[in-house]
Amino acid sequence: xxxxxxxxxxxxxxxxxxxxxxxNYSYGATPYLFWYVQSPGQGLQLLLKYFSGDTLxxxxxxxxxxxxxxxxxxxxxxxxxxxxxxxxxxxxxxxFGNEKLTFGTGTRLTIIP
Amino acid sequence: ExxxxxxxxxxxxxxxxxxxxxxxxxxxxxxxxWYRQDPGLGLRQIYYSMNVEVTDKGDVPEGYKVSRKEKRNxxxxxxxxxxxxxxxxxxASSPWTSGYANEQFFxxxxxxxxx
Numbered sequence: 001x002x003x004x005x006x007x008x009x010x011x012x013x014x015x016x017x018x019x020x021x022x023x024n025y026s027y028g029a030t031p032y033l034f035w036y037v038q039s040p041g042q043g044l045q046l047l048l049k050y051f052s053g054d055t056l057x058x059x060x061x062x063x064x065x066x067x068x069x070x071x072x073x074x075x076x077x078x079x080x081x082x083x084x085x086x087x088x089x090x091x092x093x094x095x096f097g098n099e100k101l102t103f104g105t106g107t108r109l110t111i112i113p
Numbered sequence: 114e115x116x117x118x119x120x121x122x123x124x125x126x127x128x129x130x131x132x133x134x135x136x137x138x139x140x141x142x143x144x145x146x147w148y149r150q151d152p153g154l155g156l157r158q159i160y161y162s163m164n165v166e167v168t169d170k171g172d173v174p175e176g177y178k179v180s181r182k183e184k185r186n187x188x189x190x191x192x193x194x195x196x197x198x199x200x201x202x203x204x205a206s207s208p209w210t211s212g213y214a215n216e217q218f219f220x221x222x223x224x225x226x227x228x
Contacts (some may be wrong), residue, residue: 009153042119044156045221056140061160088156099144099163099209100171101217105155 002027002093006104013081014112021076021107023111025064032094032100034081035065039087047089050074061085086111115140117220119204124227126194134189134223136204145170145187145207146217147179149200156203162187163209194227201225 003026013019025031032051038043048059055067065076074091110112114117119140126132138145148171158171162181176198178190187206191198201224205217 006155019155036219043221044205045219046216094215096177099161099169100158102158102172103148103156105153 002095002100002102004091004093004102004104006091006107008106009105010106010110012051012110015061015083017033018078019078019081019109021075021087021089021091023074023104024072025074025091025093026072033067034067034094034110035059035063035074035076036090036092036103037061038090040088044090045057045085050053056075081109081111083111083113085109096107105110115218117204117206117218119202119220119223120162121223122221123224123227126185127228128133128195132191132194132225133224134191134202135187136187137185138187138204138206138218138221139185140206140208140218141184141216142206142208143184144207144215144217145181146205147177147187147189148203148205149173149198151200152223159189159202162196165188191225196226196227199225 009033034049035047050067086108088108090106120135143164144223148156148157150156157173204220205216207215221223
């Protein structure tokens with residue numbers, strides 16, 4: 001069965017500092033991987049996704065993520081965070097047909113001035 | 114505007130009183146799904162539908178029903194709600210192409226409280 005682990009429940013970062021959110025997945029084949037962001041009181045918005053090809057993927061809002069098969073990881077990064085990045089971030093893995101999307105438990109990001 | 118809409122956005126009800134949460138999308142997507150979000154558990158899939166009249170169970174289907182009579186609508190039915198179904202519910206849709214990382218588009222959520 002597919003699964004996702006986000007080991008950090010809550011992360012606090014200073015505005016302008018770099019960010020890395022961790023995601024580890026378990027899936028028997030080549031995974032489809034996603035990062036979604038949920039702002040307070042909002043639905044989920046896709047930041048980026050990995051399907052195949054270049055293991056470093058670029059997303060919206062200046063985010064990027066790197067797929068590392070050997071480490072079963074898909075960590076999300078941003079070189080300089082902005083106060084508007086405060087939100088909850090979810091990593092997800094999809095199966096081949098992509099009818100089943102399994103989410104991690106989320107990482108809440110707080111930005112301090 | 115392309116979107117997924119859910120109604121109601123907020124609902125407080127009592128144990129055992131049947132309710133329906135509606136979900137509609139205007140993007141002609143084949144795939145639709147329901148999730149519940151609980152603190153510390155992330156989002157868990159309840160049911161999904163690959164197309165009209167095709168539905169299947171997700172990870173937590175107990176206590177829920179769905180139907181897909183039209184492509185755009187995918188209502189979630191709680192025939193006898195219980196307090197453990199108090200949660201934040203999201204509907205999502207996707208164009209779904211086999212073998213492709215299809216993005217799911219999410220509705221704004223429905224916060225349900227069962228007393």
